[in-house]
Amino acid sequence: MGAAVRATAFQELIAGKYRVEGEIGHGAMGVVLAATHVDLDQRVAIKLIHAHAADDPESLARFLQEARAAAKIHSEHVARVIDVGTLDDGRSYIVMEHLEGCDLAEVLQTDSPLPVPVAVSYALEVCEGLAAAHAAGVVHRDLKPANIFLARQADVSFTLKVLDFGVSKILRGSDAPLEPQAAVTHTGQIFGSPAYMSPEQLRSSGRVDARADIWALGVVLYQMLAGELPFGKGSMADLMAAIVRDPPASLRLSRPEVPEALEEAVLRCLAKAPEDRYRSVADLALALQPFGPEGAATRVERIGRLLEPQSRRRADRRPTPLTPSFLARAPEPASSAPTGTLSSGEAAQKLVQPPPEPSSREGDELRSSRRTERRRVHLALGGAFLLALALLVVMTVLRAPRPVALDARVVPPATSVVIPVPAALVGGTASAPAEAARAEVTMTVTSAPPGTKVYLGETLVGEAPGEMRFARGSDKITLRLVADGHVPAEMAIVPDIDRVIAVELKRLPAPSTRPKTTVPKDLEPF
Structure with missing residues (x-):
């Protein structure tokens, strides 16, 4: 935002085209603003890096990594990046599609644990992203x-979208796992949320592949089903030790109605060794399909196509009919093989062509005997054919994927499952702000330098960067911002809506080192 976003300047523009309307959220590295593209009349969300983070090369690299990573991904289940840029003061911004709704953390605060088909439906959408x-x-x-x-x-529907690729890892090529590019994190530092990080990521965040995301999704799915995390509840050190060393807590012990096969799928996601987990999210989605709602099979098929190599996509995958070899082969024509040898066709003819029949009575008896023998052969061949056909049917049944047996206590069949809208997305529910909260507004103050003190009159109300709450009203209030070594600043604000205030305090001039000029006493006036 820089100079374009001030306390009273919400009608001014970012980059000459995005009109800021208010704050969506904020964090240690940046703030997210609601804005409108004035030419297209399109609502967008703008993530703007804080001034102090923009001066840190690593923070800036992670910020831009999010834009690069998200721009490579084309999916309705990943937030879309529209634009990137840098303001005059050097701060970078990312313009993304504007989303209305809430995150899964808010849903779990009010609706946890979730019904089995709902949790699986959410997990499948995340799998697709x-x-x-x-x-x-x-x-x-x-x-x-x-x-x-x-x-x-x-x-009235909603779609799950994966956000925040700020600490993502971009691999060389499109088939993971491959040799990674240089990570944007320093050795020994942990970036991410330890409760959802795999053992190998806790040891070295740069040496992970797609199976680290499968671990994290396993933790999320466990949390949706059990209403709690699978590992330690103590200190951060205890949590990290449990992730590396201990098995997860029993899911069915806390949630007996979870089918055993579904618990096994979650536990496979949480295997300590990456090679013991699912090889891809497509394999995980296939394991979750029997427990999902109507349409789960279609989603699983899409996930499989996304991860299928291009060479296999073009291949004809129609199954070849299994036919007994003795029915598939026709007698081959006689060849011009040298005398004394038989071609394969000739050999076949020799086997099926009877020799000349004698005309004597003995020959009649011999022919009758041969006819009886041929009938026996035909019966044997027919029996062999029926046996082969039966074996073929059995093999086909055995090779077909078996549906996982559902626990009798699970909800009704998938065709009758309706995914409800979470309470956090419905107005007037328990997730709506309380009356007392609506009587206040939030001012988010970002500033340089950090640690700037904010006063209302003579009362210290907070430090920037940070949030301050004020009683909602239509009369202006005057905030005074003070920082050591900087020129104090004042600004008048109407506390009628939540606002984001970006302030750059000017440094005080350095004291002069020139000697002070003195006036001789005899020249001073009487």
Whole structure:
């Protein structure tokens, strides 16, 4: 935002085309603003890096990594990046599609644990977003409920979208796992949320592949089903030790109605060794399909196509009919093989062509005996054919994928399952702000330098960067911002809506080192 976003300047533009309307959210590295593209009349969300983070090369690299990673992914289940740029003051911004709704963390605060088909439906949508990312060579590395957004659609439905690829890892090529590019994190530092990080990511965040995302999704699915995390509840050190060392808590012990096969799928996601997990999210989606709602099979098929190599997509995958070899082969014509040898065709003819029949009575008896023998052969061949056909049917049945047996206590069949709209997405529910909260507005102040003190009159109300709350009203209030070594500033604000205030305090001039000029006493006036 820079100079374009001030307390009273919400009608001014970012980059000459985005009119800022208010704040959506904020974090340690940046703030997310609601805006409108003035020429296209299109609502967007703008993520703007804080001034202090823009001066840190690593923070800036992670910020831009999000734009690069998201731009490589084309999926309705990943938030779309529209534009990137840099303001005059050097701060970078990312323009994304504007989403309305709430994240999964908010849903779990009010609706946890979720019904089995609902949790599986959510997991399958996340699988589809991850499949598109992995196909583009991007590993998310920070998948958690706060980064899974339930975006409200024009109708009453909603779509899950994977957000925040700021600590993602871009692989060389499109087939993971491959040799990684240089990571944007320093050795020994952990970026991400430890509760959702795999053991190998805790040891070295740069040496992970797509199976780290499968681990994280396993944790999220466990949390949706059990209403709690699978590992330790103590300190951060205890949590990280449990992830590396201990098995997860029993899912069915806390949620007995979860089918055993579904628990096995979750536990496979949480295998300590990456090679013991599902090889891809397509394999995971296939294991989850029997427990999902109507339409799960279609989604699983799409996920499989996303991760299928191009060479196999073009191949004809129609099954070849299995036919007994003795029915498939016709007698071959006689060849011009040298005398004394038989071609394969001649050999076949020799086997089926009877020799000349004698005309004597003995020959009649011999012919009758031969006819009886041929009938026996035909019966034997017929029996062999029926036996082969029966074996073929048995083999086909055995090779067909078996549906996982559902626990009798699970909800009704998938065709009758309706995914409800979460309470957090419905107005007037428990997730709506309380009356007391609506009587206040939030001012988010970002500033340089950090640590700027904000006063209302003589009262210290907070430090920037940070949030301050004020009583909602239509009368202006005056905030005073003070920082050591900088010129204090004042600004008048109407506390009628939530606002984002970006302030750049000017530095005080350095004290002069020139000697002070003195006036001789005899020249001073009487």
